[in-house]
Amino acid sequence: MRVLTGGGVTCTRYEFERLMRTIKNLKKKYGFKLVVGGPGVWQLRGLEDKYGIDVIFEGEAELTFPKIVKDILEGREVPRHVWGESPPLSLIPPIVTPSRNGIVQVTRGCPRRCRFCSPTMFNFRSIPLETILKEIEFNLRSGIRAIGLTTEDIMLYGANGLNLNVDAIKKLFDNVIRLARKYHVTDPIGFSHVTLSSALVAKEAVEYISEVNELSNNRPLFPQVGLESGSPRIVAKYFGGKPYPWKPSEWWDVVINGSKLLNNNYWYPCYTYIIGFPDSTPDDYILTIELIDRLREEGFKGWTFPLILVPIGGTLIEKSGYKELLTLKKLPQEAIDAMVAGWSLSIKFSYEIYPKVLSGIKNPLTRRIMTALAKKAIDAMVEWMKGIKNDPEVIEKVYSKVNIRTLRGLVKATALQYK
Ligand code: SF4
Numbered sequence: 001m002r003v004l005t006g007g008g009v010t011c012t013r014y015e016f017e018r019l020m021r022t023i024k025n026l027k028k029k030y031g032f033k034l035v036v037g038g039p040g041v042w043q044l045r046g047l048e049d050k051y052g053i054d055v056i057f058e059g060e061a062e063l064t065f066p067k068i069v070k071d072i073l074e075g076r077e078v079p080r081h082v083w084g085e086s087p088p089l090s091l092i093p094p095i096v097t098p099s100r101n102g103i104v105q106v107t108r109g110c111p112r113r114c115r116f117c118s119p120t121m122f123n124f125r126s127i128p129l130e131t132i133l134k135e136i137e138f139n140l141r142s143g144i145r146a147i148g149l150t151t152e153d154i155m156l157y158g159a160n161g162l163n164l165n166v167d168a169i170k171k172l173f174d175n176v177i178r179l180a181r182k183y184h185v186t187d188p189i190g191f192s193h194v195t196l197s198s199a200l201v202a203k204e205a206v207e208y209i210s211e212v213n214e215l216s217n218n219r220p221l222f223p224q225v226g227l228e229s230g231s232p233r234i235v236a237k238y239f240g241g242k243p244y245p246w247k248p249s250e251w252w253d254v255v256i257n258g259s260k261l262l263n264n265n266y267w268y269p270c271y272t273y274i275i276g277f278p279d280s281t282p283d284d285y286i287l288t289i290e291l292i293d294r295l296r297e298e299g300f301k302g303w304t305f306p307l308i309l310v311p312i313g314g315t316l317i318e319k320s321g322y323k324e325l326l327t328l329k330k331l332p333q334e335a336i337d338a339m340v341a342g343w344s345l346s347i348k349f350s351y352e353i354y355p356k357v358l359s360g361i362k363n364p365l366t367r368r369i370m371t372a373l374a375k376k377a378i379d380a381m382v383e384w385m386k387g388i389k390n391d392p393e394v395i396e397k398v399y400s401k402v403n404i405r406t407l408r409g410l411v412k413a414t415a416l417q418y419k
Contacts, residue, residue, distance in 0.1 A: 024052045033072045037061065037084075039118065042313025048080060058314065059084035060108075060122065062091050086123045094134045102146035103192075104135040106172065110152040111161050112195070112241035114226070115316040116274065116309060119152050126158050126168070133175055140183040147180055149191040154223070155198030155205060162244055164198060169205040173212050188213040194223045194269070196258030197243050206265050215266035218356050225262075227255060227271035227304065230291030231284035234277050238317070252291060259300050268353065269302040273342060275335050276309035276326040278317075285334035292341045296348075303349055304342035336388070343385045350378045 027034060036044060037057030044056055055078055057065060064084040071078050095104070109122035136147055149172075151157065158168020176189050189209075199206050215221060228239055236248035243254050262269055273288060292304055308326055311318040328336075354374040361367040 020051045027052050033078075035068065035072070037065070045081075045313065054078070055080060055082055057082050057084060060086055062087040062093070089125055089128060092125075092127065092131070094131050095138065098139045098142040098144050099135070101148055102136070102139045102144040103148040103150050104132055104139070105151070106132055106149045106191070107151040107153070107156050110156065112153075112239070112244065113316070114228075114239040114242055115320075116238060116277075116312070118312045118315050121314055121316075124156070124159075124161070126156070129172060129175060132172070133179060136176060136179055137183075140179070140185070145183075145185055146187065147176060147185055147189055149176070149189065151191055152193050153195040153198050154191040154209075155194055155202045162241075164202045164205075166202050166205045166208075169202065170208050173209055177212050188215060188219060188221060190221050190223070192224060194225055194262075194267075195242060196225060196254050196262075197246060199261055200254065200258050201245065203261060206261055206267070210265040210267070217266060218359060220266040220268045223262075223267060223269050225269040225271050227273040227291075229273060229277065229284065230255075230288035231280075232287075234280065234284050238277055252294070255291060256294060256298060259295060259298065259302070263299075263301045268349070271302060271304045271342075272307050273304065273338075274309050275306050275331065275339060278309075278322050278324070280335070282332050282334040285332065285338040288338045289334070289341045292338075292345055296345050300345070301349060301352070303346040305346060306339040306342045340385060340389050343381070347378060347382055347385065350381075354378070 023034065026032075033054040034052055035055040035057055036051075036053050041056055041058055044051065044053060047053070048056065055068060055072075057068065058081070061084050063086075064082060068078055068082055092108075105127055107124070107126050108119075109124035110117070110120045111124045113120050132149075139147070155164055155169065156162075157172050158165035173189065180186075180189060210221075213219075213221070226239075226242065228242065229235060230252065232249045232251055235243065235251045240248050243251050246254050259269075275285075277284070295304065309317075310325065311322050355371065358367055358370050358374060361370060
């Protein structure tokens, strides 16, 4: 949202700077070296001195990170910027501490090469089933009562490039569900992402996952899916590999048919689409609005959320020299309309789904409280969206000035939702 509003310091930046002040003081006292890594670390390039960072570590950790640590411990000089090499599967070890919410990685990388995407810059690999099961069992034995599979596209599990492997996907789910039953985990086995073209190619796997998970209207899955744009020109230019084996010109069919397949199998996805592709024209945004309208007409069940393009460090788009961070002022009215179209479809579905999802809460009082809170949150979003629809600058004029770190600011923020 900060990208849109051009307002004050974001919560994440505020917390990060607070953390770095503490670490800097500890560093003064104990004289250690500070190595910072992780997917967002590219944002710290050029800020090493400000935060007292000795090494910025990008890429994969397994091979290179231990070498860097060893060099530091043995007093050798290390470069300020390190790119971690891609390890072979045999050198990716299972986790040694339980993972949050029982999430385990099943694939790494993605072969589709979308220009705005960072995971696609890693070699694509499927984690061996044995390692996945070891990690899940380790989590379950540690007391975690959930299993989640993280992947850029669950349909790529066991694939050779973009040649999908339905048997490998079925085997993965058979084994994970067997383990879930052994440890009395009753929730369906969810996963983070799926691609519509893969789902259409591996239709049988989609149906199988729903069947073995015993999905229903009240027991759905909510994967995240990249819709990106409704403009075939933008598809061809920025994510031509995503519709494969279909062509960019067939993207609408992939989206509509893929959505029906997912919904028929009780997968209610969260679609994200991008506002601000470089050189996007009003016509490109109109095509996105029309695709969202078409989804609505077809009775799509799911969310459609706009995201502003961020040229993430190391992506193809960033490497080509594009570094701009957009603000609301720089966007045409059609881009605002495209955002509102997605929000309004999301709100419609949220009203539809929340009673079903919350019906699973056994305690009646907790269920009543959660239902009231969920309704209030969606109502607030409706008001927020109306404000932007009437005057897009409301974000900059009003919302960006709210200070949620003081009681007064918080009360003001809450009051704004109900204006
Ligand atoms: S399909 Fe998704 S994960 Fe794969 S390259 Fe495109 S955006 Fe990245």
